[in-house]
Amino acid sequence: MADKFQGSPWLASAAYNAGEAPVGRWLDARGSLDPDFFIETIPYKETREYVGRVLAFSVIYDWRLNGKAVSLASRMPRIGQAYAAPTDATPRKGVVCPTEPAPATAVAAGATGAAH
Numbered sequence: 001m002a003d004k005f006q007g008s009p010w011l012a013s014a015a016y017n018a019g020e021a022p023v024g025r026w027l028d029a030r031g032s033l034d035p036d037f038f039i040e041t042i043p044y045k046e047t048r049e050y051v052g053r054v055l056a057f058s059v060i061y062d063w064r065l066n067g068k069a070v071s072l073a074s075r076m077p078r079i080g081q082a083y084a085a086p087t088d089a090t091p092r093k094g095v096v097c098p099t100e101p102a103p104a105t106a107v108a109a110g111a112t113g114a115a116h
Contacts, residue, residue: 007083010035010076015056018047027079035076068092 005011006019015023022044030038042048055072057086061071070086077083086092 006077006081007085008077008079008081009058009083010039010051010055011079013051014039014042014047017050018042018059020043022047031079034081038079047085050082061090062086063095065091067094069095 001012001015001021002009005015005023008011011023011027015024026042030041033041037046038053042051055075058075059069059072069092070090074086075083
């Protein structure tokens with residue numbers, strides 16, 4: 001599917017889930033929309049949610065593997081724009097996960113402050 005949609009991960013994911021023909025119809029009807037709006041207007045709820053999950057987890061897995069991640073926006077080329085998957089040389093941004101435990105020094109300081 002990626003070959004049929006110029007490497008676009010979000011269009012390929014939609015076509016993988018819903019089929020190439022429906023995606024072609026959606027492109028004919030709404031091909032001028034920005035990728036985020038296009039995704040949100042996919043008429044098949046399952047496909048709309050699937051594409052969102054694939055994109056979100058692509059960032060999460062990138063972060064887990066590299067400690068940094070290529071942004072979601074850079075994974076969503078406009079329709080008709082060729083896309084190349086990130087490589088090891090692709091610049092990535094640092095990500096802070098709010099569910100990670102605080103460093104031990106911050107926890108200790110917070111515990112001391114709370115006791116007073």
